[in-house]
Amino acid sequence: MILHPAQKQVVENNSRFKILLAGRRFGKTVLAVEEIVFTAVNKQDARVVYIAPTFQSARDIALEQLKNRTADIVIQVNETRLEVEVFNKFGGTSKIFLRSWDNIETLRGQAFDFIALDEVAQYRNFWIGWQEVLRPTLTDKRGKVLFISTPSGYNHLYDLYNLSLTDSEFKSFHFTSYDNPFLPKDEIDTAKTQMTPERFAQEYMASFQKTAGLVYKEFSREKHLYSELPEGSFEKVGGIDFGYIHPAVVLDIRTDGERFFVEDEWVRMGRTETQLAEYVSACKFNAVYPDPENPSAIEELRRHNINVREVIKGKGSVTTGIQRVRELLLSGKLKVNARCINTIAGFEMYSYDEDTDKEIPIKENDDEMDALRYPIMMLMATKPKREEVLEILEAQRERKSSNISDVGL
Numbered sequence: 429m430i431l432h433p434a435q436k437q438v439v440e441n442n443s444r445f446k447i448l449l450a451g452r453r454f455g456k457t458v459l460a461v462e463e464i465v466f467t468a469v470n471k472q473d474a475r476v477v478y479i480a481p482t483f484q485s486a487r488d489i490a491l492e493q494l495k496n497r498t499a500d501i502v503i504q505v506n507e508t509r510l511e512v513e514v515f516n517k518f519g520g521t522s523k524i525f526l527r528s529w530d531n532i533e534t535l536r537g538q539a540f541d542f543i544a545l546d547e548v549a550q551y552r553n554f555w556i557g558w559q560e561v562l563r564p565t566l567t568d569k570r571g572k573v574l575f576i577s578t579p580s581g582y583n584h585l586y587d588l589y590n591l592s593l594t595d596s597e598f599k600s601f602h603f604t605s606y607d608n609p610f611l612p613k614d615e616i617d618t619a620k621t622q623m624t625p626e627r628f629a630q631e632y633m634a635s636f637q638k639t640a641g642l643v644y645k646e647f648s649r650e651k652h653l654y655s656e657l658p659e660g661s662f663e664k665v666g667g668i669d670f671g672y673i674h675p676a677v678v679l680d681i682r683t684d685g686e687r688f689f690v691e692d693e694w695v696r697m698g699r700t701e702t703q704l705a706e707y708v709s710a711c712k713f714n715a716v717y718p719d720p721e722n723p724s725a726i727e728e729l730r731r732h733n734i735n736v737r738e739v740i741k742g743k744g745s746v747t748t749g750i751q752r753v754r755e756l757l758l759s760g761k762l763k764v765n766a767r768c769i770n771t772i773a774g775f776e777m778y779s780y781d782e783d784t785d786k787e788i789p790i791k792e793n794d795d796e797m798d799a800l801r802y803p804i805m806m807l808m809a810t811k812p813k814r815e816e817v818l819e820i821l822e823a824q825r826e827r828k829s830s831n832i833s834d835v836g837l
Contacts, residue, residue, distance in 0.1 A: 434607040435459045438574075439466075443599035447589050448576040451605030451632040456576040460544040461493045463574050464524055467542040468514050469501065474522035474541045475569075481550040483528040489546065490526055498524075525629035532557045533698065539568040548588065552792065553675050555769055556697055560742035579630050581639030582649075582776040583793075587769060605632040639779050643750060643789050643797070646757040647775040653766045657691055659682055665706060665807070667799035670725045673697070676704050677799040680711060681770065688756060688804060690764040693771050693796065701728040708734055717803040739802045740809075747787055749805035756804065771796040787816060 431439060435455055437464065438448055450456050460478065468474045478494075480486035494512055503513040503521060505575060527535060529551045544560060551557065566573070575652050577585055592600040594798060605616050621626050629635040636644070662682035669677040676699050680692040694707060701724060708716060709732040718726055720739045729736050756762035764771055774796035789797075795801035 431455075431459065432607075432609050434603045435462075438601050439463065441599055441601075443486060443569075443597065445573045445591075445598045446575070447592070447598065447600045448574065448603070449585070449589055449601065449634045450576070450578065450603045450607075451634045452578060453605055453611050454577075454603055454608045454634075455610075457489055457493065457546055460546060460574055460576055461490060461497050463768075464494070464542065465497050465514075467572075468498075468522040468524055469516050471522065471541050472516060472518045472520055474516060475525070475539060476522065476542045476544075477525040477527055477535065477540050478544045478546065479527050479529055479532070479548045481529050483510070483531065483548075486526040486528055494524060495528070497620045498642065531555065532561050535565060536561050538565050540565050540571045542574075542575070544574045544778045546576055548577040549583060549585040550576050550577075551584070553695070553697070553770070553795075554584040554588075554773075556691070556695055560697070568835055571727055577837075578634055580777075581635045581638075581642070581779075582636050584769070584773050584823065586636050586776075586788045587773075592625050602634060604634055639777055640643055641780040642776075642778060643778045644757060644775050646754055649772070651760060652757060652763050652775075653772070654689070654763045655691055655766055657765075662689070663714050664712070665803050666711060666713040667801075667803045668704075668708065668715035668716055668729075669795050669799040669802075670701075670704070670719050670722040671697070671795060672699065675770075675795050677770075678708055678711070679703070679796065679799045679803075680713075681800070681803055683803075683807065685807075688763070690762075690768055690771055690800065692765065693768040694772045695796070705729050705732045705734065719798065719802065737806065739806055740812045745805065746789070746801075749801035750789075752804050752808045753801060762804075771800065774800075 432455065435458070438446060438459060448456060448459070464476050464478055468476050478486065478490050480489055487529045491507070491510060495502070498514050500511060501514045503515060505512050512524040513521055514524065516522045543566070548554065564572070575588060579585055589600050591598040605611060606613065615634055619632060623631070624638045630637040658670055662684050665681050665683060667679040667681055671677070675695045675697050678694040679690055682689045682691050704725065708729060713735070715735045715737045716729065717737050717739050720726070720730065720741055726736055755763065764775070774793055777793035778797045780787070
């Protein structure tokens with residue numbers, strides 16, 4: 429396979445963890461296949477895995493390319509399980525697996541020499557899957573990883589790309605679609621005239637842009653992140669969004685009644701209701717505000733003597749809760765500790781469907797946002813707004829004036 433100069437820069441770098449940020453049609457998957465086959469051929473009994481967002485996309489994107497690339501060394505191809513076995517240069521065999529991020533748990537406990545992750549920006553709950561499942565699979569073999577993607581807003585890919593600034597094992601590369609000499613430049617130029625500047629910058633120039641339809645456009649890392657909790661007296665409350673296949677989330681929130689600080693986060697998949705309750709109990713919250721739609725999990729919290737407060741959900745509650753969070757962001761009274769990477773990613777990915785007029789966000793990237801919304805919605809609901817207080821005071825003055833007039837009569 430002949431690689432163009434930009435692809436060669438990535439291949440020839442020996443860093444353990446490489447992140448390739450590139451525009452559409454740069455040749456990201458071609459590069460991934462090349463690295464996969466190289467490892468399979470040059471390591472004895474190698475185990476290599478390619479991961480796409482879904483099983484179908486793994487089949488559609490990479491299988492044919494792998495079959496063509498390994499035609500001279502292939503032993504067998506299992507198209508049902510998406511597995512390819514090839515000869516290596518030691519006279520033995522190596523295995524290549526195609527898997528999906530949405531079923532990442534199946535890789536837990538395995539060992540790999542090399543992992544290629546394609547379209548990383550599309551992965552839900554990336555840090556959990558990477559830290560809990562994939563990173564341990566590299567330990568035995570000191571395996572390497574290639575992360576490849578086009579951006580999709582400021583999400584986990586942004587933080588992953590910037591790891592090279594603080595961790596010497598990571599190396600980041602950035603290329604645009606123009607860096608592929610086999611693409612007709614006039615076609616890219618034409619696409620530029622037919623797309624919004626933001627969309628073109630993201631898709632072709634591989635530039636990080638705000639997610640379209642973002643719910644919390646007010647959120648800014650510069651304004652809303654902190655590293656140390658300020659001095660003061662704070663109540664410690666918990667926001668809880670239950671989950672098992674998708675993550676369970678517990679947010680440690682400190683509040684003085686006016687300000688809210690997300691001090692810590694606990695985001696885990698595959699945890700039982702009892703395990704979650706044991707964690708929450710150990711946190712010693714003053715009170716917790718859980719998703720009310722899981723009564724058995726709430727009952728488990730109560731069995732652990734946790735102070736569970738009611739969360740009222742109904743028509744318009746999501747919109748109301750979002751508005752409360754927005755008000756806090758605008759006033760600078762809601763802050764997030766910089767270590768809460770999943771909550772930050774939630775703020776930067778939680779969005780509305782651009783193709784509808786509905787004000788209900790898409791049910792994606794919402795676990796942390798739901799856990800945050802519950803306590804804020806309920807705690808702010810118990811505090812009358814300034815306008816409401818003024819109305820009450822005015823009504824009291826009018827009643828007092830009316831009583832004086834009555835006495836005068």
